[in-house]
Structure formats: C-alpha cells, structure tokens
Amino acid sequence: MLSYPATIPLSNRTLNHLAERIRGHRQQRKSRWRRLTPGRQALLALAHLRNGDTYTRLAAGFEIGVATAWRYVQEAIALLSAAAEDLDTAMRRIRQLAYTILDGTLIPIDRVADQKPYYSGKHKRHGVNVQVIADAAGRLVRASAALPG
Structure with a gap:
C-alpha cells in the first residue's frame, strides 16, 4: 500500500512504473527543477486517479498550487495513455x-x-x-x- 494523507490500494510497483515514465519524460524534455520529485508526482496522480481526490485537496496535501496539481496529473495521464495499446x-x-x-x-x-x-x-x-x-x-x-x- 502507498500512503499520503489517505491510503491508496496500489502496489509500489505501480508507483515506480509511473515515476520512471515521469523521470524519462523530464530527462527527454531537459526539464528544469520542479516542485515535486517524479515519485511524488506519481503519487499525486495515482491519488487523483484511484481515490478521486480533488485538485484542491491534493494541492493542500502536497503543498503545491491547485494549477500545479492539475498540470502534474494531466502530464501523468498523458504519459500513461501514450504507453497504452492502440x-x-x-x-x-x-x-x-x-x-x-x-x-x-x-x-x-x-x-x-x-x-x-x-x-x-x-x-x-x-x-x-x-x-x-x-x-x-x-x-x-x-x-x-x-x-x-
């Protein structure tokens, strides 16, 4: 189980898979410093996708802005959908x-x-x-x- 202020019924393997995709995407884009590490961004996205937590609640829990929470979740969703089968x-x-x-x-x-x-x-x-x-x-x-x- 992964946890932030609530429990998410997912494995560490799921978190690591998404974190690696985010890390690779950042390296490919030569992204500068970000507020959250790839692992924390993956946890944020999984919390939204699995628990349906609102962006406002996620922003407060991860100490980031609401717009940043939205952008991080959308980026993770795009990375996951790009990896999906056609x-x-x-x-x-x-x-x-x-x-x-x-x-x-x-x-x-x-x-x-x-x-x-x-x-x-x-x-x-x-x-x-x-x-x-x-x-x-x-x-x-x-x-x-x-x-x-």
Whole structure:
C-alpha cells in the first residue's frame, strides 16, 4: 500500500512504473527543477486517479498550487495513455483470449459550461462514460476515451 494523507490500494510497483515514465519524460524534455520529485508526482496522480481526490485537496496535501496539481496529473495521464495499446493491438490480443469482459462506468464530474451532453439521466448526475474491456482475470485490456454522459 502507498500512503499520503489517505491510503491508496496500489502496489509500489505501480508507483515506480509511473515515476520512471515521469523521470524519462523530464530527462527527454531537459526539464528544469520542479516542485515535486517524479515519485511524488506519481503519487499525486495515482491519488487523483484511484481515490478521486480533488485538485484542491491534493494541492493542500502536497503543498503545491491547485494549477500545479492539475498540470502534474494531466502530464501523468498523458504519459500513461501514450504507453497504452492502440485499439487494433488490443483487438488482436482479445481474439486470443477465451472470453473477455466488457463493461462501462460513469465517472462523476463537476458541472461544465455546456452541461446537457454530460448529464446522465440513468444516474441523475453529470459524468463521463468510460467503456472497459478486461480479460478473464479482470486485468485491463483496453479502456475507451471518456465520452459525455
């Protein structure tokens, strides 16, 4: 388990994987000094992704600004999505499996300026819909882009 002011049910391997991606990205861009180390930035992003902590809460916990917290999380998400398989590769992998699990979930969001497309009548709240394909053991094979409502 990793911890910051709350517990995150993820392994150290997950944290180290993301931290290495961030470290490599910073070296590639020849990035100057940053407020958080790659490990702390990875922890910040994982706390947001796994626990859904708000940027305000993360900023207070990691002693950074809200805009910096947002920028660090967005950078980590971009690095993770760049490493993901494309749809064709995922479909070839799926064909080799005995069976797969397809499911969707609504991820709650704050209201946006153009609210109507993001409102889910079924769940009676605003959110984005993500479709997920998993193997028989429940390991993620592919996740779709976030779609309105």
